[in-house]
Structure formats: structure tokens, C-alpha cells
Amino acid sequence: MNMPLNTLANTADPVEQARFNMIQQQIRPWNVLEQDVLETLTAVPRELFVPPEHEGLAFMDIEIPLQGTPEEAAAKGWTMLQPRVEARMLQDLNVKSTDRVLEIGAGSGYMAALLAHHAREVLTLEIVPELAEMARENLAGAGVANATVRLADGATDPLPEGPFDVIVLSGSVAEVPTALLQHLAEGGRFGAIIGKQPVMRATFVRRLGNSFETISPWDTIAPRLHGFAEPSPFKF
Template identity: 50%
Template structure:
């Protein structure tokens, strides 16, 4: 497989048609090597328009979904970022390339270890992967400028919204299959939030979100 041709095709045939037109985001997809975050068994599918299995029932989201969320968050170099659900570490690497620092929470220890190894090999130094349940966010490092939920939730929990600073943005896919929608929530004042529906999609439920009685997600 011609890796660079496959990367180019992914960007031009999958990502641009999904209204990802920010040149900084598109350039970043050439710089952060997606194939370095894909399990070896699926390396030939690194650029396919699909979710890639990571083990333990978890997946990498499709490239177009990750790219669109990254664009809509409009990450700035001074932003402090929280990611819920590290997975392979790829989204954390993209966020880190645009922001100041990323705290990424992964409840499954084996995935957290793999993500740390992937990020280290890729030379990404401004991501902290914590083995933790992200259901309550990470209040000890709040507030955050950007929060990304890398999995679907039934609704956005108040605990996460409270960890956004004024002007901060949160992206999540909200709903239950087959009806889900990616949303961008902006904190416009203390306790005041503006929500924009971005696009319809269906992605796996955030790990653990469906398993806990009374869970806020």
C-alpha cells in the first residue's frame, strides 16, 4: 500500500466532503500519522472510512468524524483540553498539536497503556493519559477550554459542563442509536451554554456510559 497516497485519498475523498475545509486541520492530518495509532492487524485499514477495532470492544472513530469535531472545536495554542475516552491516542495527538496540553481519560488500563506508548513513539509530549473513569470529568485540573467526548452519550452531563471555562467548547455525539447527533456546546457565561447541532451520525456508546444505573451520561 502506498501510505501517502492512501492518506491523501482519505483527506480528499472522505474528509473534505464532510465540510472539513480548515487548511490547518487538513494539514495536520498529513502531519499526525494515523497509521501509527492503529493496531498492527488493521494497519492496512488505517485510512478506510470505518471504525477500527482496538480490542476490548473499543474502536477508533472514523477519520471524517474525528476531523470534523476537531475543526468545529477551533482549538487554540493556549487551550487546555480534556478528552474523555483515549482509545488509541490518535485524537489526543491531534488535539495536542493544536492546543497547549491535553488530559485524556481512559477507563481501560490496557488501552491507556497502549495509547501512552503510541503517543510516546509519535513524540507527543503534551498529553497526559490518566487511567480513570471519565464520567465526572477531571475536576482537579478544571476548568478546561476544550472538552471532547470520544463516544456517544445519552445526554451531556452537568459535571462536564461545569468544567468548561467561559468561552470553552465541548463536543460530543448525543443520543441513542439509530438517532444521534454531534453537538458543539459553548459556555457563553457562568452557567449559560449555547448548543449547536453539527451533523447526524452513529458512533459507539462511550465505554461505561450505558452500564451504570443513574449514570449522568
């Protein structure tokens, strides 16, 4: 059972100590300081969303492979993002208890669980059948009742009934998929990691009527979400 944040520092439990170290050494230095976000990281057991063969990596500052070899997982986006990236995305999306959230790229279900801790409901889409089933099992095992996993391609399949207060892509894309912005409610927020290596930026778009306000406050690198358009490398 996870402990409150203010007691983690004094525990002899090695899992809880590793969780405390993750928060103090990886997440706080990345300007994740909102108390409700930090408490969510203690309440949602990240170790339950990691494949058993990588259990020892649950709290490390790396992208964890979810299936296949590490090289294949990285190339195909079959990974959990680094904890600091997930935490910073959660903080900057400012998810509220009344929000309806759409995530594209369920992976193991961990980000959906974090979002669900704050939101009214979460719908998460996953293109890989094995990962969709993994996410369902992990969310059920963690007791998350307000997150639903759907097998779908978030880039090309018709989207579920909107609008959504938050849309988040758990992976990188080359450019903001403008079609997704039309599924935002008034005041809704979109978040994704945009660009290509070696330069990607966390980008957040807020809908204000028929206009959109965009900010890109921090840099990072993340594996690609497949299916989204890539700009042509040729210029004339």
C-alpha cells in the same frame, strides 16, 4: 515522514497516497475544509495509532477495533472513530494554541494527538487499562509531548483540576453530561456525539458566563462511552 498536503497527490509512497485519498475522498466531502485541520491530518501519522493487525485499515472509512473481536470492540466502544468524524470534531471545536483540553475516551491516543497538534496541552482519560497503556505508547512513539494519558473513568471519577478550554468525548453518550459543563472555562467548548441509534447528533456547547449555548450541526453514529447515564426507557 509525513509530507505537506500539497505534495501528497504526487507521491509514489503507498502510505502517503492512502493518506491523501482519505483526506480527499472521506474528509473534504464532510465539509472539513479548514487548512490547518487538513494539515494536521498529514502531520499526525494515523497509521502509528492502529493496532498492528489492523494496519491495512488505517485510512479506511470504518471504526477500527483496538482490542477483542470486532463485535466485542464495537459493543464496548474499544474502537477508533472514523477519520471523517474525528476530523469534523477537531474542526468544529476550533482548538487554539493556548487551550487546555480534556478528552474522555483516549482509545489508541489518535484523537489526543490531533488535539495536541493545536492545543497547549491535552489530558486524556481512559477507563480500560490496556487502552490507556496503548495510548501512552502510541503518543510517545509519535513524539507527542504535550498530551498526557490518565487511567480514569471520566463519567464517575473526580475530574482533574480545571477549568478546561475544550472538553471532548471520543464516543457517544445519551445526553449532554451537564456536570462536565461546569469544568469549562469562560468561552470554553464541549463536544460530543449525543443520542441513541438510529439518531445521534454531534453537539457542541459553549460556556458564556453562567449560561450555555448549544448547537447540533451534523448527524453521525458512534459507539458508546461506557459509564455515562442512559435515560430510562419507561415513560409514564
